[in-house]
Amino acid sequence: MKRAGTAMVVAGLAVVGLVGCDSGEPTSKGATTTAEPVLWNPCTEISDAALSEAGVDPATEEKGVAGVPQSGWEICGWGGPNYSITVYTTNKLVDEFEQKPGNVDFRDVTIAGRTGREFKVTGASKDLGCDVVFPANQGVVQLQIFNSALKTGLDDPCTYLERVGEVLVPIFPS
DSSP states (O other), X not given: OXXXXXXXXXXXXXXXXXXXXXXXXXXXXXXXXXXXXXOOOHHHHXXXXXXXXXXXXXXXXXXXXXXXXXXXXXXXXXXXXXXXXXXXXXXXXXXXXXXXXXXXXXXXXXXTTEEEEEEEEOSTTGXXXXXEEEEETTEEEEEEEEEOTTOSSOOOHHHHHXXXXXXXXXXXXX
């Protein structure tokens, strides 16, 4: 789905600034390694039934950002008639999202009984998207909604995020 792919590219741009580099730990041969954590994978852990209930088509699944894996992240997105959703996991912390330039309008939210930090990303698509990050043992789980730019009269994306979150957040790792 073209719309979901576009949203994934825009979403990926928001992620790129947080991607880490080398761990800096020397190996036995003197080189450094990038030890990546084992992250919860939304593509394999969220059922088709849950995705359908969340208002997106499981067949539109797209891994990574525009199909490209991102080091230090598990990313999966799906499209629907009114919005697309993307779920990210990383070992980053909520504070890192709050300190990233371009992430604005943070507020505390509780979705499906779980406390998170909702925010927007500045730019031309600011009014189309809404994100929330939830602390997890591995770092964070992020849920992102992007309204279709081709439709008018849609609810605020943060309203959709709350509805979708009621379905998906109970599946997320703690």
